[in-house]
Each structure stands twice: as C-alpha cells, then as structure tokens.
Amino acid sequence: MREYKVTFFPINPAEPRVGPITVIASLLDEAVHKAVERLKSEHPDRPHKPEDYKPFPQISWQELPE
Numbered sequence: 001m002r003e004y005k006v007t008f009f010p011i012n013p014a015e016p017r018v019g020p021i022t023v024i025a026s027l028l029d030e031a032v033h034k035a036v037e038r039l040k041s042e043h044p045d046r047p048h049k050p051e052d053y054k055p056f057p058q059i060s061w062q063e064l065p066e
Contacts (some may be wrong), residue, residue, distance in 0.1 A: 001066075006035035007058040010047070010056055018043055019057070024064070034055065 007019035021038050023037050025031035035057070047053070 001064045002061045003064055004031035004035070004059055005030045006030070007009075008039065008060070009034055009054045009058070011052060011054060015046075020060075028059065028061075029059070031059070049059060 001024055004023050004025055005020035006023065007017055007021070009017050016054070018039055021035045021042075023031050023034040023038065025034055036048075039046065
C-alpha cells in the first residue's frame with residue numbers, strides 16, 4: 001500500500017487549489033478516485049466537475065511499511 005497526496009489545481013487561477021488530500025491506496029487510479037470522493041464530501045462548496053480543474057492533479061506518494 002502507498003500513501004498518496006493529491007492536489008487539484010482549478011483552471012481559474014483566482015480560485016485556490018484543493019489539497020493535498022491524503023489517501024491510502026495500492027494503485028494510482030484508486031488514489032485519484034478516493035481523492036475525488038473526499039473532495040466532494042470535504043469541499044462541497046468547490047466545483048466537482050473534472051473540466052473545472054487542470055487535466056492532471058499533482059500527486060506524490062510513499063510506500064507504507066507492511
């Protein structure tokens with residue numbers, strides 16, 4: 001498993017970024033999906049459509065000890 005930190009950058013530069021949102025996942029796609037779900041629940045006032053954000057979020061990760 002890995003700990004991912006996902007940051008979303010809005011297309012509109014006047015809006016602040018969202019994140020980093022920390023999630024635990026084994027795959028990158030799973031991490032992004034979990035981060036989007038947290039974005040929706042923790043930031044209900046922010047846009048939730050992919051087209052409102054730059055195409056790729058900034059993602060960093062580290063292996064977790066087993």
